[in-house]
Amino acid sequence: MAVLINRQDPRFEALKKGHNMRFPGDSSQAANRLLLCASPAEAEEALKAVVGAGLRPTVRSGGHCYEDFVANNPGGAILDLSLWNRVDHDGGVYRVAPGAMLGEVYTSLYKRCAVTLPAGTCYNVGAGGHISGGGYGLLSRLHGLTSDWLTGVDILTVEANGRVVARHVDRRHGADLFRALRGAGGGSFGVITDFHFASLPPAPREVAEASLTFPWDSLTEDQFAQLLASFGDYWATRGRDPETWGLFVIFVVGPRTPNGHLAMYTQFCQPDGAATDQSVLYEFLDRFQQFNPSGPRRATGKSAAEAQQHAVTVRPWFDATIAGGASGDFIRAKYKSAYMKQTFVPAEAQAIYRFFSNGSRAAQSSVLSIDSYGGAINRPHLAAETAISQRDSIMKLQWQCYWRDEAEDAEHLRGMDEFFTSVYSGSHVDASHQGTPWGDRYEGCYLNYADCDMLRYPWWPQLFHGRGDLYPFLQRTKAQYDPNNIFHHAMSVRSA
Amino acid sequence: MSQPMEIHWTRRAFVAAAGAAGLSSLASRYAPASRAAGARLYAAASDGLGALPGSGAVHSIAVEDHRCVLLGAFACERPTAFAMHPTLPVLYVANDCATWQNRPRATVEALALAPDGTPSHSLARLPLALSALAPRSLAISADGRYLLVSAFEGGAWNSFSLDGNGIPAPNPAALKEVGSGSRLPGQSAAHPHSLVAVDSGDSSLFVGSDYGADRLSLLEAYADGVPGYESGLLAIRRRHQLPAASGAMHLALDPQSGLLVASSQLRPALHTFRIAREPGPALAPLQSLPLEFAPSALAFHPRAGILYVTHIAAGRTTLTLWQMAGGSRPFYRLGEQALPAGTATSLAVQADQLWVGGSAGILGLALDPETGRLTGSRMRSFYVPGVAALLVHPTPA
Numbered sequence: 033m034a035v036l037i038n039r040q041d042p043r044f045e046a047l048k049k050g051h052n053m054r055f056p057g058d059s060s061q062a063a064n065r066l067l068l069c070a071s072p073a074e075a076e077e078a079l080k081a082v083v084g085a086g087l088r089p090t091v092r093s094g095g096h097c098y099e100d101f102v103a104n105n106p107g108g109a110i111l112d113l114s115l116w117n118r119v120d121h122d123g124g125v126y127r128v129a130p131g132a133m134l135g136e137v138y139t140s141l142y143k144r145c146a147v148t149l150p151a152g153t154c155y156n157v158g159a160g161g162h163i164s165g166g167g168y169g170l171l172s173r174l175h176g177l178t179s180d181w182l183t184g185v186d187i188l189t190v191e192a193n194g195r196v197v198a199r200h201v202d203r204r205h206g207a208d209l210f211r212a213l214r215g216a217g218g219g220s221f222g223v224i225t226d227f228h229f230a231s232l233p234p235a236p237r238e239v240a241e242a243s244l245t246f247p248w249d250s251l252t253e254d255q256f257a258q259l260l261a262s263f264g265d266y267w268a269t270r271g272r273d274p275e276t277w278g279l280f281v282i283f284v285v286g287p288r289t290p291n292g293h294l295a296m297y298t299q300f301c302q303p304d305g306a307a308t309d310q311s312v313l314y315e316f317l318d319r320f321q322q323f324n325p326s327g328p329r330r331a332t333g334k335s336a337a338e339a340q341q342h343a344v345t346v347r348p349w350f351d352a353t354i355a356g357g358a359s360g361d362f363i364r365a366k367y368k369s370a371y372m373k374q375t376f377v378p379a380e381a382q383a384i385y386r387f388f389s390n391g392s393r394a395a396q397s398s399v400l401s402i403d404s405y406g407g408a409i410n411r412p413h414l415a416a417e418t419a420i421s422q423r424d425s426i427m428k429l430q431w432q433c434y435w436r437d438e439a440e441d442a443e444h445l446r447g448m449d450e451f452f453t454s455v456y457s458g459s460h461v462d463a464s465h466q467g468t469p470w471g472d473r474y475e476g477c478y479l480n481y482a483d484c485d486m487l488r489y490p491w492w493p494q495l496f497h498g499r500g501d502l503y504p505f506l507q508r509t510k511a512q513y514d515p516n517n518i519f520h521h522a523m524s525v526r527s528a
Numbered sequence: 529m530s531q532p533m534e535i536h537w538t539r540r541a542f543v544a545a546a547g548a549a550g551l552s553s554l555a556s557r558y559a560p561a562s563r564a565a566g567a568r569l570y571a572a573a574s575d576g577l578g579a580l581p582g583s584g585a586v587h588s589i590a591v592e593d594h595r596c597v598l599l600g601a602f603a604c605e606r607p608t609a610f611a612m613h614p615t616l617p618v619l620y621v622a623n624d625c626a627t628w629q630n631r632p633r634a635t636v637e638a639l640a641l642a643p644d645g646t647p648s649h650s651l652a653r654l655p656l657a658l659s660a661l662a663p664r665s666l667a668i669s670a671d672g673r674y675l676l677v678s679a680f681e682g683g684a685w686n687s688f689s690l691d692g693n694g695i696p697a698p699n700p701a702a703l704k705e706v707g708s709g710s711r712l713p714g715q716s717a718a719h720p721h722s723l724v725a726v727d728s729g730d731s732s733l734f735v736g737s738d739y740g741a742d743r744l745s746l747l748e749a750y751a752d753g754v755p756g757y758e759s760g761l762l763a764i765r766r767r768h769q770l771p772a773a774s775g776a777m778h779l780a781l782d783p784q785s786g787l788l789v790a791s792s793q794l795r796p797a798l799h800t801f802r803i804a805r806e807p808g809p810a811l812a813p814l815q816s817l818p819l820e821f822a823p824s825a826l827a828f829h830p831r832a833g834i835l836y837v838t839h840i841a842a843g844r845t846t847l848t849l850w851q852m853a854g855g856s857r858p859f860y861r862l863g864e865q866a867l868p869a870g871t872a873t874s875l876a877v878q879a880d881q882l883w884v885g886g887s888a889g890i891l892g893l894a895l896d897p898e899t900g901r902l903t904g905s906r907m908r909s910f911y912v913p914g915v916a917a918l919l920v921h922p923t924p925a
Contacts, residue, residue: 060699060759086684086703086764088657106657106699107759192716194706487630515716516683516706520659522631527681 034078035068035115047112048103050095053364054441055103063090063105070115072186072198072225079188079223080196082109083518090521091223093130094158098367099482101219101521111223113160121145125184126229130160135354138235142350147232150175155354163227165480166215166420168428170280170299170353173271173407175233179214180414184228187213189221192515202228212509212525215420216497217479220506220524221513236278236305236349240313241298244325248292257381259294259323260402264375266319267404267426276312277407278302285400288389293326299352307346314344364438366445368431368452369481370469371405371422377473383454393440394447398433419506421498422475430481449485468495484522496523504528566592567878568599568645570619571890571910572607572917586610586621586639587912588646589890591881591920596892596908602647604637610919611666611675617641618651618694619919620675622663628655634663636677636688638695645923652695656686657702667723669732674749674760676723676734683707683718685736687749687762703747703762707740710773712794715740722779724788726803733765733809737776737790744768744776744790744801746809768811771795780826780835787814787858789835793822798837798850800858814858821846827875827882832900835859836882838872845872845886847893849901865902867891868909876918885915 037043039062048062049055056062064087067078082089088108090101095114097103102110117131119140126147128137135155141147150171152162167178175181184202187209191197199222201210212221246259263283270276278301285294300313388395405428415423433448435441453467462471468489469476476495477486486492497503503525510517510525517527569589585601609622623635633655639647656663660679667676668690675688675696685703688696705718719740726733732749746766770776775794782789788801788811796819801811821839828835833852838845849862870888877883879897883890892908895901 060697083704083706086705086762088702088704107701107761190706191709192707193709484630487627511716516704516718517659518704518706522658526632 034070034074034111037066037068039064048110049362050092050097050103051362052096052098052103053362053436054366054438055097055100057100057104061100061104061106063103063108063110066110066112068112068115072116072188075111075113075116075223075225076188076196076198078109078111079190082111083190083194083196085109088520089223089518091160091219091519092158093160093218094133094156094162096154096157097161097482098365098480099484099522101482101523113223113225114158116225124230126232128159128163128227128229130158130163130224130227132159133157134159134162138350138353141232142235145232146235148235148349148353149178149181149229149232151178153353159227160224161218162480164213164215164218164224166418166478167480168405168409171233171236172409173277173280173404174301174303176408176411176414177215177418177420179418179420180409181229181232182210182214182227183230185210185213185224186226186228187221188223188225189513190516190518194516198225206513208505208509209513211417212419212506214418215479216502216506216525217482217523219519219521220510222519234305236301236307238301238305238307238346239349239352240300240307240310240344240346241352242313242317242344243298244296244317244320245293246295246320246323246325248286248288248294249290251288251294253382253385255323256385257376257378259320260376260381260384261378262319262323263296263402264372264427266316267406268375270315271404271406271426274303274407276316279312279316279404281316281404283402285384285388285402287396287398288385289396296320301349305349310344310346364435364441364444366431366433366448367481368448368483368485369478370429370452370456371425371475371478372427372429372469372473373424373475374426374473377460379458379460380455383451383457387451387454392447393435394433394444394451397435397444398431398448398451401430401432403428403430415498415500415502419497419502421500421502422478425475428478430478445485452485465489465491470495479523482523487522492523493526566590567920567922569596569876569883569890570610570919570921571885571912571915572604572610572621573912574606574914574916584623584914586619586647587910589910590645590923591878591892596910598910599644599646602639604639605635608916609663609666609677610917611668612919612921613668613690613694614670614672616672616694617645619647620666620668620696622666622677623653624662624916626661631655632659632661632682633657634661634677634679636663636666636675636696645921651693654688654696654698654700656682657684657700660684660686660702664721665723665736667725667734669725669734669749670727671730671732674732676725676736676747676749676762678720678723678736680719680721680739683720683740685720685723685747685762687760689749689751689760697759699759701749701759701762703764705738705741705745708742708772710742712773712775715742715773715775715794721777722790724779724781726781726809728805728809731809735779735781735788735803735811737779739775739777739793742770742772742774742776742792744770744779744811746811748809765808766810768801768813770799771816775822778823778826780828782828782833782835782852783830784833785852787852789826789828791823791826791837796820796822796839798823798826798835798859817859824872825875825884827877829877829895829900830879832879832896832898834862834900836875836877838867838875838884840871843871845870845884847872847882847884862901874915874918876920878920881920883918883920885912885918887914889913890915890918
């Protein structure tokens with residue numbers, strides 16, 4: 033039987049919230065109870081009880097939801113599956129329970145089977161939300177998205193008459209629901225109780241890591257635009273070559289302060305999981321020498337490769353993946369995202385430069401993470417097989433803003449919103465979709481970086497699910513498998 | 529049964545009459561008036577006079593012996609249902625809006641009433657629970673402590689606790705329903721529709737109909753004493769299942785006998801119940817009357833034991849009167865009358881007047897205050913197009 037935690041329970045205050053301290057907004061917006069489920073059977077019984085009582089269930093695995101989809105549930109019930117965290121290999125199939133944290137998943141799969149999931153970098157993100165929303169990480173250019181590897185899902189759905197049904201869906205059984213669960217996000221269709229993977233990529237043996245930093249305070253607006261364009265150019269050209277798919281780079285842009293730096297973090301391995309031939313990495317690093325990096329640099333009389341050799345670290349992939357992967361400090365936060373199909377234009381660079389130079393509290397609290405993307409993710413057939421439509425992008429951007437004081441909420445939220453809007457306003461954006469990453473240059477936003485600001489645009493479903501037939505497909509699937517809209521949040525799939 | 533008077537109840541007729549009367553006459557007819565006696569008729573309309581195009585308004589009409597005067601219109605987004613606080617001058621309106629702050633949430637609004645009975649200002653406008661849309665009915669508990677809302681789309685009942693001034697607290701308690709599983713259109717999910725409050729002493733009881741689940745539910749709103757959660761709770765105390773695929777919809781409660789009548793739409797019928805009190809609240813079925821057409825609105829006369837039922841066929845509305853007879857077959861058909869143009873969607877009844885609201889406006893039919901029967905005289909009309917709900921309420925002397 034699930035562990036019931038109601039408002040009188042001393043654990044309630046600690047457990048009612050996720051990692052983003054903005055939610056629940058206040059006590060009246062919190063759920064009235066939590067049900068901690070340690071097995072699919074417990075989850076099924078808990079869901080029956082919640083539906084039978086007419087309560088709204090929201091579902092939590094790791095608690096990293098960026099918006100209020102789970103923790104704001106006035107009078108409702110949170111089904112917390114964090115205790116259901118089994119990872120195993122049984123009957124030739126890898127199974128990952130939704131409550132398993134990514135770090136646990138990596139550790140278990142690596143130690144037991146020497147395989148891995150191409151999933152996120154944050155150790156304590158729960159598998160449930162991460163995988164159902166697509167999931168990506170440092171190996172995704174090499175191996176694709178997490179949900180691309182899914183071959184089956186166990187899920188509890190609620191039929192029209194309220195009956196809770198435990199289903200196993202895959203390509204042959206409930207194929208429509210299975211497709212929807214491969215990236216359309218959690219909280220729309222049911223309670224996932226297990227992910228199945230018939231195969232998984234071998235874990236790399238080792239990775240080569242390096243970082244580049246650039247003096248930020250002395251960089252002019254034009255130089256910054258050139259730097260961004262150069263970064264994007266790589267992914268738009270050379271980065272499309274399968275030889276480079278083992279290279280993943282995170283370019284972090286933060287507040288432009290005295291002695292501040294911009295930083296690129298790189299990780300590389302060859303398709304065979306070794307990092308013995310680092311020429312792809314060096315080639316990438318060489319591109320940025322003209323911007324005077326303070327990381328690996330040329331030394332007189334030495335080749336670039338030789339000069340950088342000492343700054344490139346090779347270590348076991350497992351060490352690199354587990355070390356420093358924690359995240360989700362309990363803090364107030366706001367996130368945004370954009371998929372980019374082409375490199376940066378000057379107008380985008382200008383908006384980014386000016387925001388991080390304006391000295392505002394929002395700018396001081398924010399970072400923009402520009403991730404390399406594409407590679408194996410962009411294999412065309414995956415768009416039709418999964419519920420991730422963005423298969424042409426070369427970069428994915430994540431806006432992040434962090435603060436602690438509730439009194440500063442409005443200022444930070446407004447600052448982020450204005451910043452994002454400014455980047456996507458101008459002639460580089462489709463005239464009728466200003467303020468959003470829409471048009472030939474973009475592929476919208478990432479559902480796992482949920483952003484309720486986008487709800488003000490009537491085309492928000494197309495931003496997150498693409499402009500093709502995916503969203504209508506999701507609406508049909510929703511009507512079939514959750515006709516009562518039991519599972520809903522601000523950005524869940526809505527009725528047609 | 530008297531013959532209907534020939535009134536051309538259309539926009540064209542209204543505009544022509546206004547032109548013939550001259551602008552000064554029109555102005556005086558619709559000028560704000562301040563009258564104390566009689567009753568106030570409230571009409572929720574989606575595109576009425578005084579409202580922004582495409583929005584809506586609550587129209588207030590003074591009903592007096594010899595004339596009716598439109599007092600004014602209070603702008604209100606897509607109003608669809610009303611409820612009056614039992615003791616306070618507060619009118620509650622359901623707004624059938626698709627979003628609230630970009631979330632899928634309809635809203636309710638509490639309007640303060642001026643001494644003349646017209647809405648003077650908004651006390652609060654609050655969203656329903658997430659995904660609670662298409663509110664169809666409001667009801668306030670007899671003790672004035674809870675406001676219940678049906679969310680036809682979203683399949684939920686929402687309960688707002690009301691403070692001493694009648695102002696609802698935010699974040700309503702939500703009770704999410706499930707459907708019947710019928711394959712008929714509109715029944716793949718729950719669709720709560722109508723609500724009536726039941727005077728039940730200490731408890732805050734309601735009866736609600738569910739179109740999607742073919743059932744009536746006895747709901748109770750109550751405080752649970754949970755710290756930090758002021759909305760209270762909402763629970764189902766008893767269910768009554770109607771025949772499968774019947775589509776429960778309208779409700780009417782006879783203030784004299786306490787009998788409850790529910791209409792079903794997919795298999796047209798009137799279902800009558802006695803609300804049993806002991807050992808706990810329950811619906812005791814008395815009679816089911818099959819009908820040829822699905823009712824579009826129901827209302828009881830305040831004291832004559834007459835049930836008024838409208839239905840729409842071929843774009844025209846027919847009014848049928850049912851007389852309460854008592855016993856196990858409580859109603860018999862008294863007669864019917866075709867109404868002028870327009871499709872009726874709502875009814876409101878005073879002792880001497882039946883108000884019919886619908887697509888073309890408001891029609892007033894005179895009643896014998898003792899028998900509740902139509903007198904056939906003094907049919908009145910107001911051009912307030914797109915009426916979704918009517919409510920009539922006596923004004924203080």
